[in-house]
Amino acid sequence: MTHQHHQVDSARIEKAIREILLAIGEDPDRDGLRATPGRVARAYAEQFAGLGQTPEDVLTTVFEADHEEMVLVKDIEVFSTCEHHLLPFHGVAHVGYIPNEKGQITGLSKLARLVDVYARRPQVQERMTSQIADGLMRVLEPRGVIVVIEAEHMCMTIRGVRKPGAKTTTSAVRGNFRDSDRTRSEAMSLILSR
Numbered sequence: 001m002t003h004q005h006h007q008v009d010s011a012r013i014e015k016a017i018r019e020i021l022l023a024i025g026e027d028p029d030r031d032g033l034r035a036t037p038g039r040v041a042r043a044y045a046e047q048f049a050g051l052g053q054t055p056e057d058v059l060t061t062v063f064e065a066d067h068e069e070m071v072l073v074k075d076i077e078v079f080s081t082c083e084h085h086l087l088p089f090h091g092v093a094h095v096g097y098i099p100n101e102k103g104q105i106t107g108l109s110k111l112a113r114l115v116d117v118y119a120r121r122p123q124v125q126e127r128m129t130s131q132i133a134d135g136l137m138r139v140l141e142p143r144g145v146i147v148v149i150e151a152e153h154m155c156m157t158i159r160g161v162r163k164p165g166a167k168t169t170t171s172a173v174r175g176n177f178r179d180s181d182r183t184r185s186e187a188m189s190l191i192l193s194r
Protein backbone atom coordinates (compact mmCIF):
# COMPACT_ATOMS: atom_id res chain seq x y z
CA MET A 1 0.00 0.00 0.00
CA THR A 2 2.36 2.69 1.20
CA HIS A 3 5.20 1.49 -1.01
CA GLN A 4 3.20 1.61 -4.21
CA HIS A 5 4.31 4.15 -6.76
CA HIS A 6 1.88 6.70 -8.06
CA GLN A 7 0.42 5.82 -11.43
CA VAL A 8 1.94 8.43 -13.72
CA ASP A 9 1.44 8.52 -17.48
CA SER A 10 4.95 7.26 -18.32
CA ALA A 11 4.55 7.47 -22.09
CA ARG A 12 3.56 11.10 -21.81
CA ILE A 13 6.48 11.96 -19.51
CA GLU A 14 8.89 10.20 -21.85
CA LYS A 15 7.60 12.16 -24.82
CA ALA A 16 7.91 15.43 -22.91
CA ILE A 17 11.45 14.71 -21.68
CA ARG A 18 12.55 13.84 -25.19
CA GLU A 19 11.09 17.19 -26.28
CA ILE A 20 13.00 19.03 -23.53
CA LEU A 21 16.25 17.35 -24.53
CA LEU A 22 15.69 18.49 -28.11
CA ALA A 23 14.77 21.99 -26.91
CA ILE A 24 18.04 22.44 -25.01
CA GLY A 25 19.97 21.38 -28.09
CA GLU A 26 20.80 17.84 -27.06
CA ASP A 27 20.54 14.66 -29.05
CA PRO A 28 18.05 12.40 -27.25
CA ASP A 29 19.20 9.48 -29.36
CA ARG A 30 22.82 9.51 -28.27
CA ASP A 31 23.92 6.59 -26.13
CA GLY A 32 23.88 8.30 -22.74
CA LEU A 33 20.47 9.86 -23.22
CA ARG A 34 18.52 7.12 -24.96
CA ALA A 35 17.21 5.63 -21.72
CA THR A 36 16.81 8.97 -19.96
CA PRO A 37 13.13 9.70 -20.71
CA GLY A 38 12.22 6.32 -19.25
CA ARG A 39 14.41 6.91 -16.21
CA VAL A 40 12.84 10.30 -15.61
CA ALA A 41 9.36 8.77 -15.84
CA ARG A 42 10.30 6.21 -13.19
CA ALA A 43 11.91 8.89 -11.04
CA TYR A 44 8.77 11.05 -11.26
CA ALA A 45 6.61 8.11 -10.26
CA GLU A 46 8.60 8.09 -7.00
CA GLN A 47 9.02 11.83 -6.56
CA PHE A 48 5.30 12.43 -7.02
CA ALA A 49 3.99 9.27 -5.38
CA GLY A 50 2.25 11.38 -2.74
CA LEU A 51 -0.30 12.57 -5.29
CA GLY A 52 -1.90 9.15 -5.06
CA GLN A 53 -1.94 9.02 -1.26
CA THR A 54 -3.93 10.45 1.60
CA PRO A 55 -3.12 10.70 5.33
CA GLU A 56 -5.65 7.91 5.89
CA ASP A 57 -3.50 5.61 3.75
CA VAL A 58 -0.48 5.91 6.04
CA LEU A 59 -1.87 6.68 9.50
CA THR A 60 -3.16 3.14 9.69
CA THR A 61 -1.93 2.16 13.12
CA VAL A 62 -3.87 4.08 15.72
CA PHE A 63 -3.86 2.65 19.21
CA GLU A 64 -4.67 3.79 22.69
CA ALA A 65 -1.96 4.36 25.27
CA ASP A 66 -2.07 5.85 28.71
CA HIS A 67 -0.29 8.96 27.50
CA GLU A 68 -1.73 12.39 27.08
CA GLU A 69 1.48 14.40 26.88
CA MET A 70 3.40 15.57 23.86
CA VAL A 71 4.85 13.18 21.31
CA LEU A 72 7.52 14.75 19.10
CA VAL A 73 9.54 13.20 16.28
CA LYS A 74 12.43 15.42 15.29
CA ASP A 75 14.72 15.56 12.28
CA ILE A 76 12.62 13.61 9.80
CA GLU A 77 14.56 13.91 6.58
CA VAL A 78 12.40 15.46 3.89
CA PHE A 79 12.93 15.67 0.14
CA SER A 80 10.39 17.52 -1.94
CA THR A 81 10.10 19.23 -5.30
CA CYS A 82 9.53 22.95 -5.61
CA GLU A 83 6.52 23.54 -7.80
CA HIS A 84 7.95 26.73 -9.29
CA HIS A 85 11.10 25.26 -10.81
CA LEU A 86 10.65 21.51 -10.32
CA LEU A 87 13.95 21.50 -8.44
CA PRO A 88 14.45 19.65 -5.17
CA PHE A 89 14.29 21.17 -1.76
CA HIS A 90 15.41 19.20 1.24
CA GLY A 91 15.76 19.48 4.96
CA VAL A 92 14.14 18.21 8.11
CA ALA A 93 10.63 18.11 9.50
CA HIS A 94 9.69 18.04 13.17
CA VAL A 95 6.22 16.71 13.89
CA GLY A 96 4.60 16.79 17.31
CA TYR A 97 1.14 16.25 18.73
CA ILE A 98 -0.68 15.93 22.02
CA PRO A 99 -3.00 12.88 22.11
CA ASN A 100 -6.71 13.33 22.78
CA GLU A 101 -8.44 12.35 26.00
CA LYS A 102 -8.73 8.76 24.79
CA GLY A 103 -4.92 8.65 24.58
CA GLN A 104 -5.01 7.79 20.89
CA ILE A 105 -1.53 7.63 19.41
CA THR A 106 -0.05 6.39 16.14
CA GLY A 107 3.14 4.57 15.24
CA LEU A 108 6.14 6.91 15.18
CA SER A 109 7.10 5.85 11.68
CA LYS A 110 3.63 6.85 10.51
CA LEU A 111 4.48 10.48 11.19
CA ALA A 112 7.43 10.20 8.82
CA ARG A 113 5.19 8.49 6.26
CA LEU A 114 2.72 11.35 6.60
CA VAL A 115 5.49 13.82 5.81
CA ASP A 116 6.23 11.89 2.61
CA VAL A 117 2.58 11.89 1.52
CA TYR A 118 2.86 15.65 1.15
CA ALA A 119 6.57 15.93 0.28
CA ARG A 120 6.22 13.70 -2.76
CA ARG A 121 4.24 16.23 -4.74
CA PRO A 122 5.03 19.49 -6.50
CA GLN A 123 5.09 21.73 -3.44
CA VAL A 124 5.78 24.99 -1.70
CA GLN A 125 7.18 24.56 1.76
CA GLU A 126 4.44 26.58 3.47
CA ARG A 127 1.59 24.52 2.05
CA MET A 128 3.35 21.23 2.77
CA THR A 129 3.76 22.29 6.40
CA SER A 130 0.05 23.13 6.77
CA GLN A 131 -1.09 19.99 4.98
CA ILE A 132 0.92 17.75 7.31
CA ALA A 133 -0.58 19.51 10.34
CA ASP A 134 -4.13 19.33 8.98
CA GLY A 135 -3.78 15.68 7.95
CA LEU A 136 -2.63 14.67 11.41
CA MET A 137 -5.42 16.70 13.05
CA ARG A 138 -8.03 15.08 10.85
CA VAL A 139 -7.04 11.45 11.26
CA LEU A 140 -5.73 11.30 14.82
CA GLU A 141 -7.98 13.99 16.31
CA PRO A 142 -5.32 14.99 18.83
CA ARG A 143 -5.52 18.00 21.15
CA GLY A 144 -3.00 19.77 19.00
CA VAL A 145 -0.33 19.49 16.33
CA ILE A 146 2.91 21.32 15.63
CA VAL A 147 4.93 20.95 12.43
CA VAL A 148 8.21 22.77 11.81
CA ILE A 149 10.16 22.33 8.59
CA GLU A 150 13.65 23.66 7.86
CA ALA A 151 14.76 23.31 4.27
CA GLU A 152 17.19 24.48 1.63
CA HIS A 153 15.87 25.09 -1.86
CA MET A 154 17.96 24.11 -4.87
CA CYS A 155 16.23 26.84 -6.86
CA MET A 156 17.97 29.34 -4.57
CA THR A 157 21.27 27.48 -4.69
CA ILE A 158 22.11 26.34 -8.20
CA ARG A 159 20.34 29.12 -10.09
CA GLY A 160 18.63 32.47 -9.56
CA VAL A 161 19.95 34.25 -6.46
CA ARG A 162 22.50 31.44 -5.82
CA LYS A 163 22.58 31.62 -2.06
CA PRO A 164 23.68 28.20 -0.86
CA GLY A 165 23.09 27.66 2.83
CA ALA A 166 20.01 29.86 3.11
CA LYS A 167 17.49 27.90 5.18
CA THR A 168 13.76 28.48 5.22
CA THR A 169 11.82 27.64 8.37
CA THR A 170 8.04 27.21 8.27
CA SER A 171 5.71 26.19 11.04
CA ALA A 172 2.07 25.26 11.48
CA VAL A 173 0.33 24.97 14.83
CA ARG A 174 -3.14 23.63 15.46
CA GLY A 175 -5.32 23.06 18.53
CA ASN A 176 -3.65 23.72 21.85
CA PHE A 177 -0.29 24.52 20.25
CA ARG A 178 -2.08 27.46 18.70
CA ASP A 179 -4.14 28.38 21.78
CA SER A 180 -1.49 28.06 24.49
CA ASP A 181 1.73 30.07 24.41
CA ARG A 182 3.23 27.78 27.03
CA THR A 183 2.53 24.57 25.09
CA ARG A 184 3.91 26.08 21.91
CA SER A 185 7.05 27.40 23.68
CA GLU A 186 7.68 24.02 25.27
CA ALA A 187 7.49 22.33 21.87
CA MET A 188 9.66 24.97 20.21
CA SER A 189 12.39 24.66 22.82
CA LEU A 190 12.39 20.86 22.37
CA ILE A 191 12.56 21.29 18.60
CA LEU A 192 15.37 23.83 18.75
CA SER A 193 17.48 21.88 21.27
CA ARG A 194 20.01 19.80 19.39
Ligand SMILES: Nc1nc2c(ncn2[C@@H]2O[C@H](COP(=O)(O)OP(=O)(O)OP(=O)(O)O)[C@@H](O)[C@H]2O)c(=O)[nH]1
Binds near residue numbers: 082083123153155156
Ligand atom coordinates in the same frame (compact mmCIF):
# COMPACT_ATOMS: atom_id res chain seq x y z
N1 LIG B 1 7.17 30.94 -0.56
C1 LIG B 1 7.89 30.02 -1.24
N2 LIG B 1 8.57 30.39 -2.30
C2 LIG B 1 9.29 29.44 -2.94
C3 LIG B 1 9.32 28.11 -2.57
N3 LIG B 1 10.12 27.44 -3.43
C4 LIG B 1 10.57 28.36 -4.30
N4 LIG B 1 10.06 29.59 -4.03
C5 LIG B 1 10.22 30.90 -4.64
O1 LIG B 1 9.32 31.04 -5.69
C6 LIG B 1 9.65 32.26 -6.33
C7 LIG B 1 9.25 32.22 -7.78
O2 LIG B 1 9.50 33.53 -8.21
P1 LIG B 1 9.42 34.00 -9.72
O3 LIG B 1 9.86 35.43 -9.77
O4 LIG B 1 8.06 33.66 -10.28
O5 LIG B 1 10.46 33.03 -10.44
P2 LIG B 1 11.99 33.29 -10.79
O6 LIG B 1 12.09 34.40 -11.80
O7 LIG B 1 12.58 31.98 -11.22
O8 LIG B 1 12.57 33.78 -9.42
P3 LIG B 1 14.06 33.72 -8.81
O9 LIG B 1 14.18 32.42 -8.08
O10 LIG B 1 14.13 34.89 -7.87
O11 LIG B 1 15.02 33.81 -9.96
C8 LIG B 1 11.12 32.49 -6.04
O12 LIG B 1 11.24 33.62 -5.23
C9 LIG B 1 11.53 31.21 -5.27
O13 LIG B 1 12.53 31.48 -4.30
C10 LIG B 1 8.56 27.75 -1.43
O14 LIG B 1 8.51 26.59 -1.02
N5 LIG B 1 7.86 28.71 -0.80
Ligand SMILES: [Zn+2]
Binds near residue numbers: 082083085086087153
Ligand atom coordinates in the same frame (compact mmCIF):
# COMPACT_ATOMS: atom_id res chain seq x y z
ZN1 LIG C 1 11.91 26.83 -6.96
